[in-house]
Amino acid sequence: MASIFTVECPSCGQSFPCHTELWQAGYDLLCPFCQATFPQERSPRIVSATGDVVRNDTGAAEGM
Amino acid sequence: MDSLTLDLREFIKAVEAGQPDALVHVDKPVDPAAFEVTAVLQQLEDAGRFPMAIFHQPLNLRGEVSRFPLITNVFADRARCAQALGLPVTEAKFPLSIEYGRREQDRIAPTVVTPGESPVKDVVKVGDQVDLREFPIVRHHHMDPAPYIDMTPIMRDPDSGAYNAAYLRTMYKGPRKLGLHMSPRHSWQITRKHEDRGLPTPVVIVVSHHPAFFLGTLNVAPFGDDDYEVIGSVAGRSLRLVPSETWGEDFMVPADAEIVIEGVIPPGVREVEGPFGEFPGTYGPQRLRWVVDVTAVTHRRDAIYQDVFVGHPDDWIQGGLPKEARIYNRIKGVVPSVQAVHLPVSGVCRLHCNIAIDKKVDGESKQAAMIALGEVDMIKHVFVVDADVDPFDDRQVLWAIATRVQADQAIDMIKNAKGNTLDPSQTDPIMTTKMIVDATKPVRRPFSERILVPDDAKARVPMADYVRESAPAAAGE
Numbered sequence: 063m064a065s066i067f068t069v070e071c072p073s074c075g076q077s078f079p080c081h082t083e084l085w086q087a088g089y090d091l092l093c094p095f096c097q098a099t100f101p102q103e104r105s106p107r108i109v110s111a112t113g114d115v116v117r118n119d120t121g122a123a124e125g126m
Numbered sequence: 127m128d129s130l131t132l133d134l135r136e137f138i139k140a141v142e143a144g145q146p147d148a149l150v151h152v153d154k155p156v157d158p159a160a161f162e163v164t165a166v167l168q169q170l171e172d173a174g175r176f177p178m179a180i181f182h183q184p185l186n187l188r189g190e191v192s193r194f195p196l197i198t199n200v201f202a203d204r205a206r207c208a209q210a211l212g213l214p215v216t217e218a219k220f221p222l223s224i225e226y227g228r229r230e231q232d233r234i235a236p237t238v239v240t241p242g243e244s245p246v247k248d249v250v251k252v253g254d255q256v257d258l259r260e261f262p263i264v265r266h267h268h269m270d271p272a273p274y275i276d277m278t279p280i281m282r283d284p285d286s287g288a289y290n291a292a293y294l295r296t297m298y299k300g301p302r303k304l305g306l307h308m309s310p311r312h313s314w315q316i317t318r319k320h321e322d323r324g325l326p327t328p329v330v331i332v333v334s335h336h337p338a339f340f341l342g343t344l345n346v347a348p349f350g351d352d353d354y355e356v357i358g359s360v361a362g363r364s365l366r367l368v369p370s371e372t373w374g375e376d377f378m379v380p381a382d383a384e385i386v387i388e389g390v391i392p393p394g395v396r397e398v399e400g401p402f403g404e405f406p407g408t409y410g411p412q413r414l415r416w417v418v419d420v421t422a423v424t425h426r427r428d429a430i431y432q433d434v435f436v437g438h439p440d441d442w443i444q445g446g447l448p449k450e451a452r453i454y455n456r457i458k459g460v461v462p463s464v465q466a467v468h469l470p471v472s473g474v475c476r477l478h479c480n481i482a483i484d485k486k487v488d489g490e491s492k493q494a495a496m497i498a499l500g501e502v503d504m505i506k507h508v509f510v511v512d513a514d515v516d517p518f519d520d521r522q523v524l525w526a527i528a529t530r531v532q533a534d535q536a537i538d539m540i541k542n543a544k545g546n547t548l549d550p551s552q553t554d555p556i557m558t559t560k561m562i563v564d565a566t567k568p569v570r571r572p573f574s575e576r577i578l579v580p581d582d583a584k585a586r587v588p589m590a591d592y593v594r595e596s597a598p599a600a601a602g603e
């Protein structure tokens with residue numbers, strides 16, 4: 063299962079896994095913890111399928 | 127062929143009479159959507175117990191005590207699976223697998239009955255009358271975004287007309303709406319055929335029924351074989367069918383089910399679904415998946431709602447036992463000395479396969495292992511043991527690996543084979559590395575024998591006659 067990235071919810075701060083088919087696919091993601099829906103771009107922290115960390119405040123990849 | 131009805135409550139009575147320890151009751155109200163059903167099951171599991179559980183006052187999704195009691199963990203013990211197929215519990219190991227494989231080869235045509243003869247038509251709700259919130263739908267694990275119905279949707283191939291049943295998860299999305307997850311197998315093919323023609327796909331979710339029905343849905347018959355006929359054969363009696371509310375005789379539904387949900391999968395519609403705690407005991411990710419618009423619900427007057435504790439033995443055992451005889455029969459054609467095949471709970475009954483052979487020639491172990499890997503693509507690691515090792519006993523299999531394996535000689539790896547997308551260890555979405563561990567003794571050279579206490583000595587000093595349990599010391603001594 064290599065094809066996942068994890069997304070931090072902007073509402074509750076918890077992270078959950080998404081399939082890469084959802085990567086920048088234009089769908090709102092659904093937080094399983096608080097039921098918030100949000101576009102990927104609003105997530106404060108995303109870890110991509112290759113392990114790169116993307117922070118929304120800078121938009122920069124830190125690498126891992 | 128008989129057409130005795132399949133009745134869940136007859137099964138419950140039989141378990142209660144025959145193995146009272148195998149059934150527990152929860153009388154207090156619990157909230158399935160707040161993880162309280164799985165919380166009870168997890169505590170039982172942590173205590174090493176795997177009983178079938180009936181919750182008599184589960185809350186529905188409106189927060190009221192549901193009119194439907196909830197039964198779960200039905201399949202968490204092979205003894206109950208044997209009982210479901212009418213076998214003695216003493217035959218719950220490999221004889222159960224062999225019998226499943228034998229029945230799966232046959233077909234029993236279904237019997238059509240009228241709505242008046244069909245318990246599932248006691249209560250009929252269509253269109254706006256439907257409200258899924260009346261059910262005690264279970265939210266299983268902490269990252270599941272909603273309650274899920276995790277039983278068996280049935281679809282019908284638009285070309286052959288054959289019915290196909292499969293366990294597929296459906297996520298509660300609204301009073302008349304579910305999300306539906308499918309992998310690219312039979313149900314997916316049927317849906318794709320409808321979508322290619324711009325048509326909605328009819329789907330009927332059998333939520334609760336006699337366990338033989340659900341074990342029958344796990345058959346591995348080729349695409350195009352009618353699952354209603356195979357289920358009948360596995361259950362040992364003709365399945366009674368009745369026209370659906372939505373499509374009449376064009377889509378028949380099981381007359382003796384407890385609860386049935388009818389709906390359509392609109393073509394081309396995808397929504398986010400998941401994450402979901404899946405069979406490996408890990409979460410599958412949120413995905414873009416199909417939806418079901420519910421058109422009707424029918425149920426018995428005093429219907430029981432059913433659930434499977436996914437990612438636990440209730441899920442695993444069902445997944446494994448229907449495959450064991452198929453693998454065994456294929457191996458037997460090439461390695462006649464094969465004794466038994468088992469997909470153990472420790473390997474989630476899918477990823478690990480234990481094979482016992484009475485090896486006559488070196489090389490037979492590898493031949494047997496390669497057949498297993500070829501027959502079931504989910505199997506990742508195969509352990510081949512000698513006939514003196516019980517493949518149903520993990521401790522014995524690990525003992526054989528500990529004492530009969532030199533890694534550089536006994537282990538082979540096969541890269542880039544088809545795996546399972548839900549295996550979290552895979553670094554590729556589709557491909558995996560398979561492993562064969564030959565834990566058998568060599569045939570062509572002497573090898574240390576296993577230690578043995580003579581049977582005749584055990585017979586001379588039977589434990590019941592010779593062993594006195596230590597009594598607690600009396601007070602004051």
Ligand SMILES: [Zn+2]
Pocket residue numbers: 071072073074075076093094095096097098
């Ligand atoms: Zn959240």
